Amino acid sequence: MNPESWFLIGHIVCISQWCAFIMVDYAYLGKGRVRPLWLWTTVLVAGELFLGIKLNIGFFTLLSIWENVGFVLVSTLLFGGTLAQKLTAALINGTMCLLAENTVRYVASWATHASLLMIWKRMDCLVAMTITNVIVGVLVAYxxxxxKTERALESPQALVMSFFPGITVVLNVVLMISAEDKPADFLMLLLTLGLTVAVLIHMGIVQMFNDQMAQQQALHVQAALERERAEALMDSYTTQRRLTHEFTNHTDALALLLQQGEYEEAKAYLATVTKTIAANTTIMDTHNPLLDALLSKKYEEASRKGVMLYFDLPDLREIPLDNTDLVMVVSNLLNNAIDAAAKADPPEVYFRMRKTEAELLVSVRNRVQKNLDLPDGQLPRSTKKEPGHGMGLWNVTDVLRKYQGEYTISCREKWFRFTCSVPVRKI
Structure with a gap:
């Protein structure tokens, strides 16, 4: 087979590699704002293939490395996620690419005694690389x-954990570009396999550490959940005792007004008492006891801050969120909305939930002092020092990613809106 034919056939490996990159990006970053995704990923692969052939970039060269670096960075732009997550996905793809191809290349060269520079011209090696790229891509994507859904490490911890894979990438690059026109010796084979095994062990250790952190966080959230329940019950009990104590006074006052024939005053007094009782005995009936208690507590908190909180709720006895995540989403959304509305005029919050056969919809709309700058519909880069829309919403989006949920935000005419959807069945 002539060199031109081998050159074209060799790009089958590149295509399988790029497809593996896209699978990992989709699994880790999720859908972005680019639509339709399949079309743009196809355009990206076709464009990269055209450049590789047109510029005669070749294989296992420094130029081919830069080509792949460009691809893994550009491909992340087609998907969702933050900048840190995009860089992490690029690091994952770079590590996967170099470990998989270097391992196959050195093993094939050592086993067949073929030159490292010419091994890619063996059909069995090309087939092995292509199959390896696809299999490894599927496994890494999984x-x-x-x-992504079970991550408990904070960003600084994740950065430290990525140091060793980063070093491995550099070492594999050195191995790739320093290969000589001779078969791989046993020492280089051991070095290549050793790097691969070391990364696998490292990732196993990171996963164990992450599981421990996730367990600790779950315990903290569970404790907070129980505290929320206890506080809601205690508040309801205290309110009930106070109302019971005051009930006799109200009936005595009404009886006195009626005895004196002050019927209009009695009606006005009764209306005032009715409003007071309604404000302090708000009863939620979503057929979800935890949600009822939580919303009642948030209503009382809003009342104390002078915020009018309105609910639009259906039967929610079965929802696709477990108790811990339900508290995380509802508490953070309402805490942010109430804090922001308390500083606005008029102080209003509207909370709505809807459930269909396909998804659960949650929507919060609240007044704000001034319109927020939300570039491209992304969350504001704020802290808890900025009340209303700080880190709480980031906690909500973490839960949404776990359930493959989506969200939209907007802020117009001093109305902040956050709407999210969660599939009834986890994907």
């Missing part, structure tokens, strides 16, 4: 998705 674990990347699992890691």
């Amino acid at each position: 674990f990347a998705h699992k890691w």
